[in-house]
Amino acid sequence: MYIGIDLGGTNIKIGLLNDDLTVQFKMKVPTESETNSDRVMANIIAGVKQLLIKTQTGTDQIKAIGIGVPGQMDIKAGLSIFSPNFSNWDNVPVVKIIEDEFHIPTYMDNDVRVNLYGEWKLGAGKGKQDVLMVTLGTGLGAALITNGQMMYGKSNSAAELGHLNMYRHGRPCACGSSGCLGRYVSARGMIKTVQEHLAAGETSIITEWTHNDETKITAQMVSDAYDQDDQLAKKVMQETGEILGYGLSSAINMFNPERIIIGGGVAAAGNRLLKPTKEVIAGHALKVAQEVCDIVPAQLGPWAGMIGAGVYANQQVTYSN
Secondary structure, three states: OEEEEEEOOOEEEEEEEOOOOOEEEEEEEEOOOOOOHHHHHHHHHHHHHHHHHHOOOOHHHOOEEEEEEOOEEEOOOOEEEEOOOOOOOEEEOHHHHHHHHHOOOEEEEEHHHHHHHHHHHHOOOOOOOOEEEEEEOOOEEEEEEEOOEEOOOOOOOOOOHHHOEOOOOOOEOOOOOEOEHHHOOOHHHHHHHHHHHHHOOOOOHHHHHOOOOHHHOOHHHHHHHHHOOOHHHHHHHHHHHHHHHHHHHHHHHHHOOOEEEEEOHHHHHOHHHHHHHHHHHHHHOOHHHHHOOEEEEOOOHHHHHHHHHHHHHHHHHHHHO
8 A cells, every 4th residue: 555645835735545456445634834844744644643643544454655756856865955845844764754753664756757657557648658737726746757767867857848948037936037938828927817817907796706806816716707708817828828828838848748638727727727728828839849748637536636746656666675
């Protein structure tokens, strides 16, 4: 059996996977990301202990633990260097802390790559050898499989599509650059676009819903307003979808995937967002490359990261034996 852990900004999702990678049990515990790394790691350990007790599983029955962590990392050292979602989080030895507690081999990877491992083996990427996954959440994450191999790059930051420069002097990004794709195509990006249109004097039903408090705007509201034929929401969805289309056109030309999987909370906007995306791709991606590539929604839902972390643990054990 394997344990999969998905470390999110709000919740830690933990699951027990059987040897055939079916999920036997799943649960979540609060992350408390605004505290510090000691508290978050203690919450992970407490959650795993809870899982073992609830499923009456001994540590000797677990072959490996996999964990998906957002941000930059040194995978070989098991070190989470920096994570944008957490406070007081700097060079955290995630793997050592978990291994010292449970004495079970533990493997860490980036949260989006872990998502893709799950979708590739059990979801929307099954049977495909060249797959790009894009997750649209608070930000934009991406991961890539080429010729049946996950791509990592020298510093484990391959396929960082969220930092494709879309505007020479655009919105500032936490990476230190500006105009990055993720600053426009994400929950945070869509909200910013709505705020810019409102500041320009446009009107929307969204301001009624939030009682003119722009800090209360959510990406879900943009979808809901779109469905009520709100012109500003339609404009924002069109703009966001088009920018994603230009970003994915570059990715199709560069990586030549046979499938692009779109996941994450913002992807729930579905065709409202993806119709303009596909229209831009049709006009801007290389013809031979776009003809062999389809765009599909992720299949594993909100537990994809946890399932993928278990799949990743299984792969590490399989390949190291």
